[in-house]
Amino acid sequence: MGIVIKTGDITKEEACAIVNAANSSCMGGGGVDGAIHRAGGPQMLEECKRIRREALPDGLPTGQAVATTAGKMPARYVIHTVGPIWGRCGSEEECDRLLSDAYLNSLELAHKLDCRSIAFPAISTGIYGFPKERAARIAWQTVNEWLKTHPEMEVRFVFHSDRDREIFDRAVREEKP
Numbered sequence: 001m002g003i004v005i006k007t008g009d010i011t012k013e014e015a016c017a018i019v020n021a022a023n024s025s026c027m028g029g030g031g032v033d034g035a036i037h038r039a040g041g042p043q044m045l046e047e048c049k050r051i052r053r054e055a056l057p058d059g060l061p062t063g064q065a066v067a068t069t070a071g072k073m074p075a076r077y078v079i080h081t082v083g084p085i086w087g088r089c090g091s092e093e094e095c096d097r098l099l100s101d102a103y104l105n106s107l108e109l110a111h112k113l114d115c116r117s118i119a120f121p122a123i124s125t126g127i128y129g130f131p132k133e134r135a136a137r138i139a140w141q142t143v144n145e146w147l148k149t150h151p152e153m154e155v156r157f158v159f160h161s162d163r164d165r166e167i168f169d170r171a172v173r174e175e176k177p
């Protein structure tokens with residue numbers, strides 16, 4: 001189904017799955033994580049707590065993904081993933097790989113949940129400090145490569161501001177097929 005690039009509030013997206021740029025605690029935080037937990041409500045937090053208790057006592061590793069209900073939001077699922085913290089990966093290439101993993105594992109999980117649409121925020125580019133242009137190219141390449149074998153999925157990139165959407169657009173312009 002292809003790719004949609006837009007500006008908006010991801011908590012309002014009518015997609016099968018929206019992705020949360022979480023931290024390894026999975027219990028909420030600032031940025032888009034805070035917005036998603038506020039909009040999702042207590043049922044989502046309860047599921048997060050249960051997953052931590054039953055499957056992830058040490059937290060969600062960077063690059064991995066888990067799903068919960070979207071609670072009161074229009075989406076069916078929230079896929080919580082943890083992007084890398086820029087400067088804390090050992091090397092820049094390792095940060096690239098971990099960011100790509102966060103996208104890839106979220107896509108795979110959405111596919112397993114039988115979703116045909118998934119909306120991503122710009123993972124790691126806020127509080128976690130990943131350079132926006134570099135993150136854009138990684139997100140774009142990872143998603144396009146994955147779509148070659150899963151053409152039924154619609155992937156939305158949802159930016160919180162027109163400025164962030166423009167930065168993304170510019171960064172991937174040369175890479176667009």
Ligand code: AR6
Binds near residue numbers: 022031032035125161
């Ligand atoms: N809809 C879409 N995008 C949004 C929204 C929204 N409602 N709100 C913010 N953004 P960040 P990170 C954008 O910092 O860098 C949290 O505390 C925002 O403008 O939310 O992965 C977690 O708990 C930016 O472009 O995520 C972690 O501790 C993008 O979402 C840490 O922050 C991502 O910024 C994760 O940091």
